[in-house]
Amino acid sequence: MNVKLLAEVWQQHSGKISGAVIGLSIGILIIVFGFFRTFFILGCAAIGYVIGQRIDEKEDIMDVIDKLLPPGYRR
Template identity: 45%
Template sequence: MNFFYELWEYHKGKITGVILGFIVGLLIIIFGFFKALFLIFCCAVGYFIGKAIDRNIPLREFINKFLPPYK
């Protein structure tokens, strides 16, 4: 168990990159390039919305950063 902890501690960027690359590769093989790109985009949007919720930023304020104000 100590081996895996040390491996993660010293190589977390490489391990994360390999895992993300593997997942993106699988998505492209399964869905095709543009569908995989859309899925990755949706995941990124969900991540940023979740990050805003974790920081207690009101959703309206978060959306106003990216979209023009509604008149």
């Protein structure tokens, strides 16, 4: 296939293609692992994404943990 054609299709339909790939991936995970295990995997991935985003923004990881956990958890 022509690379220029693929690039043009991606530019015009990137959201649809990404959504279809994500939906297919989640469907396969649910079939293989079951709903609740898939939900747990997606939750862990979301938490990892948020932590990674905070690290990319050069925010101190302990500040993030302080915001998430209740006061007095550290001694």
